[in-house]
Amino acid sequence: MQDLHSFGWYAAKLKPHLPKKAFQPVPTRLWGGLAYLVITVVALLTIGLLDVFPLFYVPISIVIGASFAALGFLGHEILHGTVVRKPWLRDFLGAVAFWPLSTGPKLWRKWHNLTHHVHTQHEEHDPDSWPTLERIMKSRFLCWVYKLPLPVRAFFSFCSLSFQFTVHSVNMFVIYLKEFNPKKRPAVIFEAIVPWMTWIGLLVWVGPVKWIFMFLLPLLIANLIVMAYISTNHRLNPTTEVNDPLANSLTVTVPKWVDVLHFNFSYHTEHHLFPGMSSKYYPQVKQLIKEHWPERYHEMRFDKALIALWKTPRPYQDRVLVDPSSGEVFGALGEGLDTTNIKKVAKKVRESDLVSSLSNSKNQK
Structure with a gap:
């Protein structure tokens, strides 16, 4: 790998070539969010008020799930401060957008903005990085899981995309709650609990059958869409000691209409260079990166990135996948x-090295 540079190093090189308006908030992005919110409410009311054979709800559930995911993409943009700048309004709108995924704005900014973006693909400090071989060997359950053939693991891994975001979000809440100032913890807990209270309230109101199509199935669909992107963001890239977005991030390419629907979420390397910039301007950033460092830039068609994830193992060892x-x-x-x-x-990790890693992990216990 070539010499690594921080995201600030790249940003300083590119910023003079970008228009000043690119660094201003773009509140018109909220119109897209309003459209998704209206679609979601209308679809929920349709299922709630319409009594038909449950299978007829499936297409509506898919629409709700797709809207949940798109609102999450917008919430991600809002909480980076690229839509509105006033803190209370940013957090309110971010909370509304992340409501379907039940992730509070204060937790998200702590976990995503202040930790993941600062320590991207650092094997110890990035909460979203995939574990190293050494860490996996410390878990008896994971040792058993990773004895399964790669295609079997890949199948279950892809199935788990349908709930990974929700599970990881709950895990981040447990991990980071204690790091908040004690005076702010009640607000963090409130933001985490209230969305779930509304969804549980919906269950009581409409009953389990309709609830499955109004929330559970849409949540699984939203998780699948969101995690399909998130899984390709970094999991094919190496771990890095220096937070170099051109080394540790991947931009995927999708049809233009998909970028419109998903608020340009596919431009992930660009996002890590300029997290405080509206994704509206990421195509310009991409062009500049390819002009300055074409040999360092990683982009891949979305479907090919998913295929690459299927065909490669996930544990890291010495910056490669084993x-x-x-x-x-x-x-x-x-x-x-x-x-x-x-x-x-060409090379292969010797069995003795794997046994040694496992032995060391047991000794540490």
Whole structure:
């Protein structure tokens, strides 16, 4: 891998080439959020008030789930301060947008803005990074899981995308709550509990059958859409000691109409260079990156990125991806991964090394 640079180093090089308006909030993005909110409310009322055979609710559930995900993408943008700047309004609108995913704005800014963005792909400090082989070997359950063949693990991993965001969000709440100032903790707890209270209240109001189609199935769909993006953001990239977005982040390409629906969420490398910039201007940032550092920039068609995730193991060891069950090593982006012909690299982790890692982990216990 080439020498790494911080995101600030890249941003300083590119900022003079960008218009000043690119660094101003873009409140017109809220019109898209209003459209999704109206669609969601109308769809929920349709299921709630219409008594038909439950299978007829499925298409409506898909629409609700897609709207949940899109609102989450907008909430992500709002809480970076790129839509409105007033803190109370930013948090209020962010809370509304993240309501379907039941993630509070204060938790999100702590977990995502202040930790993930600062320590992206750092194996110890990034709460969203995939664990290293050494960390996996410390868990008896994960040791058993990683003995399964790679295709089997990949299948269950992709199935888990339908609930990963929700589970991870709850986990982040447990981890980060104690780091908040004691005076702010009640607000953080309130933001976490109230959305779930509304969804539980909905269950009591409409009953379990309609609730499945009004919330549970849409939540699974939203998780799947959101996590399909998040999984491609960094999991094919290596871990890095220096927070270098061109090394540790991946931009995926989707049809233009999808970018419109998802608020340009596919431009992830650009987002890590300028998290305080509206995603409206990320196509301009992408063009500048490709002009300055075309050999360092990683982009991939969305479907091919998902296929690459399916075909490669996830644990990291020495910046590459290793399969604990076979010892086979696959490159990461910039570290030997050929996305046009995904295969293991020439070297292979010796079984004795895997046993040694496991032994060391047990001794540490």
